[in-house]
Amino acid sequence: MSSDASLESAQAQDAADPLSRLRAAFHVPATPDGRPVTYLCGNSLGLQPRRAMDEVAKFMQEWQQLGVLGYHDPGADWLNLHERLAPTAAALAGAQLPEVVVMHSLTINLHLLMASFYRPTRERHRILIEQNAFPSDRYAVASQLEWHGYGREALVQVAARPGQQLLQEDDIAAAIEREGGRLALVLLPGVQYLTGQRLDLARLIAAAHRVGAVAGLDLAHAMGNVPLALHDWGADFAAWCSYKYLNGGPGATAGAFVHERHFDAGLPKLAGWWGNELATRFDFAESMKPYRGAAGWQVSNHPLLGMVPLLASFPLFDEAGMGALAARSRALTGYLERQLDERLGARIEILTPRDPARRGAQLSVRLAGSRGGGRALFDGLISRGLTCDWREPDVIRLAPAPLYNSYEDCWRAVSIVEDALNAAPA
Template sequence: MQSVDPVALDAADPLKQFRDEFHLPVFHPIGEKASQEQQGEPCTYLSGNSLGLLSKRSEVLIKEELQVWANRAVDAHVNHPHQRPWAPIADLVTPSLARLVGAEPEEVACMGSLTSNLHLMMTNFYTPSPKRFKILCEAKAFPSDQYAFHSQAALHGFDPAEAVVEISPRQGEYALREEDIMAAIEEHGDETALVLFSGVQYYTGQWFPMERITKEAKSKGCIVGFDLAHAVGNVPMSLHDWGVDFAVWCTYKYLNSGPGGIGGLFVHSKWETESPPKLHGWWGHNPSTRFHMPPDYDGIPGASGYQLSNPLVRLTAYLETRLRESKYFIDVNDLRPSKNTPTGSEAQIESPTAGRPTAFTIITPQDPSSRGAQLSLLWPFSSSSTPDGQRPMQRVHAALVARGIIGDERDPDVIRLSPVPLYNTFQECEHAATILELVLDGLARE
């Protein structure tokens, strides 16, 4: 491994004060009993790209909201003792979300969940014709996205096998080359209705060239959307300036809003008059007359007009508080210089010698401009297993968990390690690399 001083890096880390705001999971190994020394000790939690940690403030906030519900009931929609009235609570979140994705506040709505928002956006923006009907995306997009693409194509009467065009990495490679994405846009662009990529690929951690994808796709007359589930709060973006048409995201990963946390969406302001929402719900109605219950729909301008139902208050309140209190979220650029090292494969984790039985390959791009806060480690032995039926990846993951290193396994053969700058330290990354090496040494001797 390269020589780094994690203690010095942690001491100089401008984000170090945020770690104390979070509950760190305690040691609870799977399949083994924790020793007396291990019991109650914090784990090294490197699964923030799957579920962010619980903020200590959230406990206080949830109790507050329950007490408000108990004491004020329906009146809290407009009369809230902590200045979080329930009726406009989503409006309190949109300015921070807009700054995260590089948008104007009126272009962002806090609402729904990721896939329901994706279907909502595709209902508005995927308008195929016999000559322009394709959906261009990355191969092995997140399954829920794939299901949405296929079902939307079928809903419009097209064969998903023909309509959904997936771009795969080259043979022997794991990330998509930028030139191959552009070549696919050039080849299929005239027949493509929608180009829809992830911002950061969930499996490999690749940060796609969003600005160039948008520019090239728009030059071919395509609508451009992004799934930002693994990008929001992770990498800097400028959706408005890039001319992205729409985007959707969840908030329970790098934004730490809790399991099932409320989602968000972006709609470029140019669509306000060109293509207003096709589907209407009462929460997208003008708030000044919403509770008058008029029969005719009077939509809110901008992304808020896409709202269908009132948001889940507790999750929205928690997200608003997290975004407001964590100043880091105001500018995601603060993240990358200070915590680029622990996400770098060169700095903390290197693949063992190729001939080693437990060797792995880092499939996340090494270039910092092409990755988010994630390392994906691939064990290419999907057909190999031990007498207990476990593949090498499963054995490594179980051994890491048994030693308090919490990553994320993705079948068939990938372990994802995601240090989140708000609460992970450089020392934790070095500790995880050390434990991984010990685990591999132990397995190699078996």
Template sequence: MSYSLDFQPGLDWARTQDQADPLKTFRDEFCIPPHGNDAQVYLCGNSLGLQPQATRQALLDELDDWGRLAVEAHFRGRHPWMPYHSFVRDNLAGLVGAQPGEVVAMNSLSANLHLMLVSFYRPTTTRNAILLEKRAFPSDQYALQSQVRFHGHDPATALIELDGDEANGVISLDAIARALDEHGERIAVVLLPGVQYLTGQIFDLKAITALAHAKGCIVGFDLAHAVGNVPVDLHDSGCDFAVWCHYKYVNSGPGAVAGCFVHERHARSELPRFAGWWGHDQSTRFQMGPQFVPTTGADGWQLSNPPILALAPLRVSLEIFHRAGIRRLREKSLALTAYLAWAIQREVPQLIDILTPAEPQRRGSQLSLRVKGPRDAGRALFEHLSEQGIVGDWREPDVIRVAPTALYNRFDDAWTLVEAMKAFARA
């Protein structure tokens, strides 16, 4: 499969590319919100993914089994509830490049981050720092601050915030290496994103892991903006743990159950953890013994019964990803995002600065845009686009994020956005 990079302006060219797109039928599997008599141009999958058409029936099936079978649905439902989390395991592992025993769907991202830090952040007097990026998503900042304080350390000295050394806050691998050279002996955990939420920059998980492990650091990643967006190849990266959500690019609904990865080398470890009965060894779980014996692998970090009504949408979405293939989606994403960047720079260079790295391999589906001009110009453009049925995402103080998502966005959507920007610039 290949997409033309010989870009041309206009809807005719864009629609020709859409007609030739081998992934075009996946758009029909999603509910596209309306705007008047037309469909929205929905470019906000980096914030909340669209609902798959099959999700409604999947939820109705579980509700029907609950009503029809009650407790027996644990064993006799169409998708029996007792092993339900195993129904998402293989496709989830395929999506994130892991072995099935290394992943589990549970809780929320921030809850999973705390659970991972209980096990992997083991500060000592001399090694108690955590390395993160300066503009980390606030929930990560809050979680890390609270963990540091919980262990009796001061976030002012135990949190090392890595500032961008390239334009627009982009962080180079060299900057990470320099920070590890300077602070490595006192860093307990490196926690960086797979894709930075504000700039859209991709981080090289394998390279970062190698650098940090060489300094004796544990390595974890927040993949909220990476999973379903770009291949992450977690097992081969060698990282110790990772956490992510499923409501963005993985289209599993608001507040969807999240995901967690623990590398297989920790599968049978004696790491301390906060325990719950669903993480107990499956062969003896229902003997209700007083001594916790963890299940091997990521499942051993579970606390409670799987949330069936939250897992059903994830099961549906992961089946779509399994059929589409994350690497095929990445190929389309590279072309689609490059086309949007090209069109913006060609048609409205006087209006927009693109903050996301220009090199296609250093970005995912998201472009972060800053409007030139008066301070309120960005908000004005954002509201103008919304009135036209073009949905992006506003981030204070002045960033518009748009994400042409490979599963359901088109080249047509990209050109329509640029035409709306041109109209705003003329007004």
């Protein structure tokens, strides 16, 4: 065992990193017998910031004491809550402030944005996605095609090469080039949910634009995980959820980005009153006066209970800074990778790119004996106190989130995997 492989070494690395202090700002779930679980599942649902309960309680009290006046009360300030959250969302997205809005939910936001940005014509109506896109994205895109009267043949899916797991940017760029003037929209993930692969978005956005297609992004697995520069990359639109790396809680209010070059382009929107500028929203005029910017895509009044936990989570991102968090993330995930390699060797297959620049926090793995099955092995991890997740057909995702995970978590996770593998029937 190399010295790096000891628990003491993991603990020493935790002690040496000043950002380790942020873990104390979160609740870590416990096993039925009261031990803290080893939680490597922030790619699925982020942990609860300790202050989230206070924010929720404060909101409930405001509702109790103010009723409807909470919307306009200067202390409660419900009407401007999305604006209070926007600066952190913009910083994480690499966007100008008016280019982001915290609203609705991820798939709904994708639909709202596609309503504006997917404007198919007879010649140009195809949509390109990756073959293993998250099912909700595939369903959403297929339904947009159907809604506009086009069939499945208009859905272009780029697959990994035979025998490979990962997408090649060359192949995506070539498919975009090949589709050329037939392609209306390219919808890609920042980080692919199943493999953890981070795509070169700057390159692929430019490729889409070269053929005159719109470049849209699903950043569910990228926001708060990897640094983004949506404005400089020139993405047309993007949407993300807030329950993974952003720690907003199950179903938390999501977010969206629209590049500022579209603000005055007269794009059609599926509208609702919340997209009306605050100054005139309650005039109830015959026609609406939308916000200039991403906030103009708001439709309904916000589910505030799903939003206030972000008031507890976002300041932690502000405090750490995405640059420092990304550096910590690389170190943590690299450590987890080394531990898996050194301690488990051929008993584990890592599907995620080995190059740290091509991934975020998540490592997707297959365990020996799990190919095409292995659900029992995964259940063994959960029962031993490792919370991670399983994606069909045989992928286990382990994601050390840099805000709250530690080197010790990574060390313990590998020990649990080893233990479960040893206990599995040969």
